Amino acid sequence: MSTDLVPLAVLMFAVTYPSRAIGLLNPAMERLPRRALDYLQLVGPAVLAALAAVNVMVATKDGRSIFVVGLPWLSVLLCIAIVAWRRNLFLGLIVAVAIAIVGRANGLA
Amino acid sequence: MGPIEPAALRAARRQLVLDGLGIIVSAAGFGFVYGLTARTAGHFSPIEAMAMSLIAFGGAAQFAAIGFVTTGLSWPVIGLLTFLLNARHVLYSAALAPWFRGRSMAERALAAHLLTDESFALAIAQFRRIGRFDAVGYWYPAIVTTLIPWNVATFAGVMLGDAIIEPSRFGIDVIFPAAMAGLTVGLVSGRRELVAALAGAAIGVASSLAISPTIGIIAGGVLGPLAGLIVPPAATGAGGPGGRETPLPKLDDVTP
Numbered sequence: 273m274s275t276d277l278v279p280l281a282v283l284m285f286a287v288t289y290p291s292r293a294i295g296l297l298n299p300a301m302e303r304l305p306r307r308a309l310d311y312l313q314l315v316g317p318a319v320l321a322a323l324a325a326v327n328v329m330v331a332t333k334d335g336r337s338i339f340v341v342g343l344p345w346l347s348v349l350l351c352i353a354i355v356a357w358r359r360n361l362f363l364g365l366i367v368a369v370a371i372a373i374v375g376r377a378n379g380l381a
Numbered sequence: 382m383g384p385i386e387p388a389a390l391r392a393a394r395r396q397l398v399l400d401g402l403g404i405i406v407s408a409a410g411f412g413f414v415y416g417l418t419a420r421t422a423g424h425f426s427p428i429e430a431m432a433m434s435l436i437a438f439g440g441a442a443q444f445a446a447i448g449f450v451t452t453g454l455s456w457p458v459i460g461l462l463t464f465l466l467n468a469r470h471v472l473y474s475a476a477l478a479p480w481f482r483g484r485s486m487a488e489r490a491l492a493a494h495l496l497t498d499e500s501f502a503l504a505i506a507q508f509r510r511i512g513r514f515d516a517v518g519y520w521y522p523a524i525v526t527t528l529i530p531w532n533v534a535t536f537a538g539v540m541l542g543d544a545i546i547e548p549s550r551f552g553i554d555v556i557f558p559a560a561m562a563g564l565t566v567g568l569v570s571g572r573r574e575l576v577a578a579l580a581g582a583a584i585g586v587a588s589s590l591a592i593s594p595t596i597g598i599i600a601g602g603v604l605g606p607l608a609g610l611i612v613p614p615a616a617t618g619a620g621g622p623g624g625r626e627t628p629l630p631k632l633d634d635v636t637p
Contacts, residue, residue: 277429280456284437284446285494287464293493295474296481310573310614312476314606316505317574318581319469320565322601323441323498325582327558330589330597337590337597344555351559355566361403368559372552 324348343375385511393511397503397518400567401526404499407560410553412531415443416538423447427539434535438528440497442466445595466595469602473501480508495523502564573609581605 328344330337350371351364358364412434419425419433425447433443442463449459473496481489500522507518569575585601592600 273428274426275428275432277425277450278432278436280446280450280459281429281432281436283456283460284433284439284442284463287460288437288439288442288467288470289494291464291467291470292474292496293490294471295476295478296489296493296496297486298478307610309479311606311610312472314573314577314609315472315476315602316502317565317568317578318605318609319472319598319602320498320502320561320568321578321582322585322598322605324558324561324565326585326589326594326597326601327561328555329586330594332594337592337594339586339590344558347552347555348559348562352562352566355563359567361400361560361563361567362406364563365403365406365556365559368555369552372555373550376550376552 343372343380346375347371385513390511390515393507394515394517394521396510397507397521400503400506401522403560403563404503404522404526405530407556408499408527409530409534410556411440412534413538414553415440416535416540417542418444418538419447419535420539420542423451425450425539427536430535430539431532434532437463438494438497438531439463439467440531441598462595465599468599470496472602473498476505477501477508480505480514482514484514492519492523495528497523497527498561499527499564502568506567571614573612573614576612577605577609579605580608584608 328342328348329339331340332338347368351368354364354367355361415434416430419430420427423430425433433439433446437443437446439446445462445466446459449462454462474493477492477496481492484492500519503522503526504519507515507522511518565578569578581601581604583601584604585597587597588600589597
């Protein structure tokens with residue numbers, strides 16, 4: 273069984289860990305001014321929204337990024353609506369997956 | 382940080398556990414697809430795929446690495462791209478730092494390795510909910526809802542890689558973006574957060590189309606909060622670390 277890529281996994285750890293640790297291991301991060309803390313409070317919604325949007329709206333084809341419209345939009349929008357309405361993430365995910373399954377079974381992309 | 386009533390802490394942790402169920406589904410689904418893809422598209426051996434999930438533990442970066450490896454990119458280039466893709470963790474790490482005040486360096490160092498989109502979202506919501514650090518509030522999301530399901534599902538995906546031909550037929554591909562969007566809704570507690578989220582999404586998509594998805598995610602995460610800061614702050618009531626006021630999260634209501 274090949275282990276050739278195990279060192280690549282270690283390399284990926286080595287370039288990722290500093291990003292994860294710089295704030296937690298640097299005491300100066302604890303004494304940030306109010307404005308900086310306000311900014312950091314908004315990082316979560318912004319990054320998570322960017323991850324979701326890029327994941328469903330952008331695809332890569334022939335090395336180029338393209339805008340896509342498809343069934344995942346409906347799945348994600350319904351999940352958002354259910355979480356906003358019922359405050360229930362688990363239910364939202366179940367509905368999102370169900371929409372994708374039913375839609376694709378009926379030939380939707 | 383003042384003491385918290387035991388009953389309130391129990392209620393907050395119960396909420397955390399329930400919120401985490403959705404993340405377990407997401408991490409398991411995403412990890413399964415990763416294992417499947419690593420095996421079928423990347424021709425990774427089970428040991429290589431598992432090494433990625435245990436050592437790199439990088440979600441989207443692991444998916445990207447499959448493409449990088451199959452297209453023959455050099456390892457230094459893969460390292461650079463992985464760094465860029467995961468640079469958003471700087472923001473998470475900095476946002477968590479005030480809550481970890483007083484914790485040991487060893488605990489912080491280990492916590493850093495387990496910092497993911499999902500563990501950040503659940504942990505920051507728990508800390509805000511109770512107004513202080515909570516060990517369960519970090520280690521439960523980091524280990525139980527993310528690390529374990531991700532690795533178990535990676536293993537399952539690798540081993541079943543040849544059996545499931547079309548995972549999208551089962552809706553597995555929508556779990557991750559739906560979970561990220563749902564968690565975003567849980568963190569929106571006012572106009573500032575809403576504007577930051579909408580701006581982050583718009584900037585992320587625009588930058589992805591103009592440059593690359595890797596840059597897009599970072600740009601959305603860095604510039605989205607700046608748009609949020611333009612909005613005047615609403616009245617806030619939650620106590621942040623060190624007595625600072627921080628917006629109330631709403632993830633505490635996101636329950637099965």
